[in-house]
Amino acid sequence: MGFEGDEESLSTQQLPAKSMFRYNSPFVQVSLIGLVCFCCPGMFNALSGMGGGGQVDPTAANNANTALYTTFAVFGVLGGGIYNILGPRLTLVTGCSTYILYAGSFLYYNHKERQEFAIVAGAFLGVGAGLLWAAQGAIMTSYPPIHRKGTYISLFWSIFNMGGVIGGLIPFILNYNRAEAASVNDGTYIGFMAFMSAGTLLSLSILPPSKVVRDDGTRCTNIKYSNVKTEALEILFLFLNWKMLLIVPAALASNFFYTYQFNNVNGVMFNLRTRGFNNVFYWGAQMLGSVGIGYIMDFSFQSRRMRGFVGIGVVALLGTAIWAGGLASQLGYSRGDKPEKLDFKDSGADFAGPFVLYFSYGLLDAMFQSMVYWVIGALANDSEILSRYAGFYKGVQSAGAAAAWQADAHGLSFIGQLILNWGLTTVGIPLLGVLVMLAVNDDNKAEEETTKEAALTPATPAYK
Known part of the structure; x- marks a missing residue:
C-alpha cells in the first residue's frame, strides 16, 4: 500500500501557485498536523504535566509511562518505515486512536x-x-520550503502546544474549587478524551506528500509506494548512519526531563489546581520558545550553517542558565523532605520563583526540540528519508524517556535526576554543532543530493 493507493482522489481546481491557503499547500498541511497534535499529544502533555496523571500516587502513571516509552522506542524507529508503506492518513488515524484509550x-x-x-x-x-510522531516529523520537515523549515517548525510547535495550554485549563477550571483534592475529577479525563477523539477524525484530512504542492509548483515527493523489505533495510542502516549517531545524545535528553519536571517539580511543589494553572504557562512558554528559535534558525543570518550555529549557541546558553536555576531550587527540598504545597492564590511571593522556573523549563523544551528538528530537516528534503530520520529521533528519545520514568519509579533522588538531565543536554548540544558543521551546507547541495529527482517534478493542477 502506498501514498497514492489508499488516498481518495480529490476534485481539482486550478489556483494561483502562490496561494498559501490552498488545501494542498505546506502551510495548510503543517497547520493541520499541528491541530491533530493539539488534540492528541497536546492533551496527553497536559495530562502528564499534572504529575502522576492527575493522581495522588504517581506509581500507576510512572509504570504506564514506562510501558508507553518502551514500545514507543521500538515503534518510533519503525514508524518511519510504516509511514512510508501506509501513507499519512492510515498511520495517523491508527496512532491518534491510542491516545483516547490511554486517557480512558x-x-x-x-x-x-x-x-x-x-x-x-x-x-x-x-x-x-x-x-503519529514519525508521520508528524516527516510532514513538518519535508513539506515546507527549504529555507523556511524553522518557521514551519515554530508554526507546528505553537499550534501543538496550544493543546497543552487548553489542556491545562481543563483541570484548572474543573478542579478550581478543589484546592485540597488529591486526584482530578472524571470530567477532566472525559474532556481530554473528547479532544483526542476530534484529533483522530481530523487526521483524515492530511494529504500524502505527493499531493502537497509548494508555492514554486514543486511537489514534496513523487514516491508512489514503498515496501517492507526496503524499509526494514533502511531502518537498519540508520544505526550505522554517522549523522543519526551524532543526534543520539540530544534525542535521549529531549524527553528525559519530563519525568523530573512533571512529577518532581510541578507534582511535588504545587497543589492540584495550581498544577493545572502552571501547565497553561508551561505550554504557553513553549509557543514563545518555538517562535523565537524558529526566527533565529531561518532569519538571523544569510548563511544557513551560521544560523544553525547561532541557534545552537543560544539554546546552550539559555539551557545552562535555566538548569543552574533548577539546581538552586532543588537544593531546597528532596524526596525525603518535600516542601509544603504551593497555591497560586494563597502562597504569595513564595509561589513566584518556582513558577518562573517551571515556565522556563517549558521555554527551553520547545527551543531545544525545535532546534533538533531544524537540524534533522537540514539533512534532507524528501519525505521518505525524513520520516525515517524523525522516527529514529523519536525512538531514541522514547528510550530515554522510558529510562527516566523508571528511574523515578525506583526512587532516584531528585538531585540525581536533575544532574542527569543537565548532563545529557550538555553532551548533546555540541554534537549537534558538529553535525551542522559537517552535514549542513549553505547552498543546499547536500540536501538536494538526498532528494529524489521526482520530488522536483512540476505539479499540476493544485488541489483546493
Missing part, C-alpha cells in the same frame, strides 16, 4: 485504582505515538 484508562483508575489497564493502555499508546 485513568478515568477507569479514578474508580477502581487498578493500574493494569493503565499500563496496557500505555503500551498501546507507545505503538500509536511512534506512528
Whole structure:
C-alpha cells in the first residue's frame, strides 16, 4: 500500500501557485498536523504535566509511562518505515486512536485504582505515538520550503502546544474549587478524551506528500509506494548512519526531563489546581520558545550553517542558565523532605520563583526540540528519508524517556535526576554543532543530493 493507493482522489481546481491557503499547500498541511497534535499529544502533555496523571500516587502513571516509552522506542524507529508503506492518513488515524484509550484508562483508575489497564493502555499508546510522531516529523520537515523549515517548525510547535495550554485549563477550571483534592475529577479525563477523539477524525484530512504542492509548483515527493523489505533495510542502516549517531545524545535528553519536571517539580511543589494553572504557562512558554528559535534558525543570518550555529549557541546558553536555576531550587527540598504545597492564590511571593522556573523549563523544551528538528530537516528534503530520520529521533528519545520514568519509579533522588538531565543536554548540544558543521551546507547541495529527482517534478493542477 502506498501514498497514492489508499488516498481518495480529490476534485481539482486550478489556483494561483502562490496561494498559501490552498488545501494542498505546506502551510495548510503543517497547520493541520499541528491541530491533530493539539488534540492528541497536546492533551496527553497536559495530562502528564499534572504529575502522576492527575493522581495522588504517581506509581500507576510512572509504570504506564514506562510501558508507553518502551514500545514507543521500538515503534518510533519503525514508524518511519510504516509511514512510508501506509501513507499519512492510515498511520495517523491508527496512532491518534491510542491516545483516547490511554486517557480512558485513568478515568477507569479514578474508580477502581487498578493500574493494569493503565499500563496496557500505555503500551498501546507507545505503538500509536511512534506512528503519529514519525508521520508528524516527516510532514513538518519535508513539506515546507527549504529555507523556511524553522518557521514551519515554530508554526507546528505553537499550534501543538496550544493543546497543552487548553489542556491545562481543563483541570484548572474543573478542579478550581478543589484546592485540597488529591486526584482530578472524571470530567477532566472525559474532556481530554473528547479532544483526542476530534484529533483522530481530523487526521483524515492530511494529504500524502505527493499531493502537497509548494508555492514554486514543486511537489514534496513523487514516491508512489514503498515496501517492507526496503524499509526494514533502511531502518537498519540508520544505526550505522554517522549523522543519526551524532543526534543520539540530544534525542535521549529531549524527553528525559519530563519525568523530573512533571512529577518532581510541578507534582511535588504545587497543589492540584495550581498544577493545572502552571501547565497553561508551561505550554504557553513553549509557543514563545518555538517562535523565537524558529526566527533565529531561518532569519538571523544569510548563511544557513551560521544560523544553525547561532541557534545552537543560544539554546546552550539559555539551557545552562535555566538548569543552574533548577539546581538552586532543588537544593531546597528532596524526596525525603518535600516542601509544603504551593497555591497560586494563597502562597504569595513564595509561589513566584518556582513558577518562573517551571515556565522556563517549558521555554527551553520547545527551543531545544525545535532546534533538533531544524537540524534533522537540514539533512534532507524528501519525505521518505525524513520520516525515517524523525522516527529514529523519536525512538531514541522514547528510550530515554522510558529510562527516566523508571528511574523515578525506583526512587532516584531528585538531585540525581536533575544532574542527569543537565548532563545529557550538555553532551548533546555540541554534537549537534558538529553535525551542522559537517552535514549542513549553505547552498543546499547536500540536501538536494538526498532528494529524489521526482520530488522536483512540476505539479499540476493544485488541489483546493
